[in-house]
Amino acid sequence: MSARAPDYTPDEIMTVTAARQLRNAAVCFVGIGLPSAACNLARLTHAPDLVLIYESGTVGTRPKVLPLSIGDGELAETATVVVTLPEIFAHYLQRGRVDVGFLGAAQIDRFGNLNSTVIGDYARPKVRLPGAGGAPEIASFAREVLIIMKQTRRSFVPRLDFRTSCGYLTGAGERRTRGCPGAGPRAVITDFGLLRPNPRSEELELVALYPGVSAEAARAATGWPLAVAEHLETLPAPQAGELETLRQLEARTREAQARPIRIALPAAP
Amino acid sequence: MELVPLKEAIAAHVRDGASVALEGFTHLIPFAAGHEIIRQGRRDLHLIRMTPDLIYDQLIGMGCASRLTFSWGGNPGVGSLHRLRDAVEQGWPRPLTLTEYTHAELALGYQAGASGMPCGLMRHHADTDLDLLTVPHRRTLPCPFTGQPLTAVPAVRPDVTILHAQQIDAAGNVLIRGIVGAAKEAALAAERVLVTVEERVARLAADMNALVLPAWLITAASIVPGGAYPSYAQGYYARDNRFYLAWDEIARERAAFSAWMERHVLAAPDHAALLRTLGVAA
Numbered sequence: 001m002s003a004r005a006p007d008y009t010p011d012e013i014m015t016v017t018a019a020r021q022l023r024n025a026a027v028c029f030v031g032i033g034l035p036s037a038a039c040n041l042a043r044l045t046h047a048p049d050l051v052l053i054y055e056s057g058t059v060g061t062r063p064k065v066l067p068l069s070i071g072d073g074e075l076a077e078t079a080t081v082v083v084t085l086p087e088i089f090a091h092y093l094q095r096g097r098v099d100v101g102f103l104g105a106a107q108i109d110r111f112g113n114l115n116s117t118v119i120g121d122y123a124r125p126k127v128r129l130p131g132a133g134g135a136p137e138i139a140s141f142a143r144e145v146l147i148i149m150k151q152t153r154r155s156f157v158p159r160l161d162f163r164t165s166c167g168y169l170t171g172a173g174e175r176r177t178r179g180c181p182g183a184g185p186r187a188v189i190t191d192f193g194l195l196r197p198n199p200r201s202e203e204l205e206l207v208a209l210y211p212g213v214s215a216e217a218a219r220a221a222t223g224w225p226l227a228v229a230e231h232l233e234t235l236p237a238p239q240a241g242e243l244e245t246l247r248q249l250e251a252r253t254r255e256a257q258a259r260p261i262r263i264a265l266p267a268a269p
Numbered sequence: 270m271e272l273v274p275l276k277e278a279i280a281a282h283v284r285d286g287a288s289v290a291l292e293g294f295t296h297l298i299p300f301a302a303g304h305e306i307i308r309q310g311r312r313d314l315h316l317i318r319m320t321p322d323l324i325y326d327q328l329i330g331m332g333c334a335s336r337l338t339f340s341w342g343g344n345p346g347v348g349s350l351h352r353l354r355d356a357v358e359q360g361w362p363r364p365l366t367l368t369e370y371t372h373a374e375l376a377l378g379y380q381a382g383a384s385g386m387p388c389g390l391m392r393h394h395a396d397t398d399l400d401l402l403t404v405p406h407r408r409t410l411p412c413p414f415t416g417q418p419l420t421a422v423p424a425v426r427p428d429v430t431i432l433h434a435q436q437i438d439a440a441g442n443v444l445i446r447g448i449v450g451a452a453k454e455a456a457l458a459a460e461r462v463l464v465t466v467e468e469r470v471a472r473l474a475a476d477m478n479a480l481v482l483p484a485w486l487i488t489a490a491s492i493v494p495g496g497a498y499p500s501y502a503q504g505y506y507a508r509d510n511r512f513y514l515a516w517d518e519i520a521r522e523r524a525a526f527s528a529w530m531e532r533h534v535l536a537a538p539d540h541a542a543l544l545r546t547l548g549v550a551a
Contacts, residue, residue: 071295130343
């Protein structure tokens, strides 16, 4: 007997699982891409009062479609207030008004440190990545951090090529000792399941898997010997309502992105 | 403030070797001004911008820049800026020296520049490799009162800051609304400020606390409808996300990029002509 194929994609269960990590009314600093999809799904399902902040200075934004960039007009039009860049980073993030920072990256190590700067040597990079953006301060100043990344041996590496943003540094309390204000990564959501820091060593360990996914597969997709929690849980599949909301959001987004732009020019003199 | 055609504003105020900040955070990116810089063949520019975006991909790919100060250099939501990558990874069409910050740091650098401070201070974000490579662009020091670790970022003071805005009034005051990024700080930090605007109006549609740049802070202004395209101007036109997605393919290879720039930017006498060749003008 063959197992029934799930009625959701790996991307969908990853986004739904990430959304479920957010409690209602939390203040969340949102990265673009997967974090943005997860945060808006949470807002449209179990967390209607989630306060979303994008680094473009849009505070309390409630976009009807997912923005392609961090600063689409949709974010400004649906925001409580739009503030300047110095303000969003100083008054909101640095001041400690952000509960959850939601990040992705190109590389992560076993202590949740992140690289979004270069692959290879900094001076002669094999791949020049976009760089820091808001990530180092989000990783430091948000009360806690959620990370969402697809798990591969290229992205889950034994040693980062460059440490752009700090997780637990070398673990076992080093982050706290260094006086870093936020608590650090609470969870890493991947396309296999969920990793959380070990309370003592602060090394990430596999604590939960999606239905039908094996710990061996997750370990094989990790560039270091991934620790597995003693009680490995199975994460619940997405509910029909969550999937429907996510699919509608994505359909609205596709439709909005396909809309041609026309600019009225004054008649030539 | 003098109201002049964009061609004249760029010719008079953007010199070879100048440090130039075209600001606007995703919104109100002064594409028309950037294209005019390319048409006039400026060289050896020190480009400054928090998010280089497609406009700096174009300036870098056309060989206008030798140095870039930035904090996030990707095509937002799409991927790499291929011309920026080619310049950094292969030195094409010429090598590009990078000075890189985080968003918070570069915003602070502008703010220090705008405030007449030699540097700006912020709380130290925990140890990263950025600390290792950025001397003398970033230093940590203890707070003189509490001993708490702080990061100091030197003031950023562009020779010229260029902004795109929605409106200019009869007296030359300029209104910016929507996502404003660090536009105000970048303008106030600069020696000279050039502005392109969507339209001239008798009276700005400005609330009391709106972001208005007084005419006497502005060196020159030009009326360029659609001047932020394919970025956007809130209240006028939306961001052309389809173009941002398409740019990934246009800019991936040198030859295709150069041909596109030749056809749409160099061959177009001005921004209105460019909008027509792209089928955007209504």
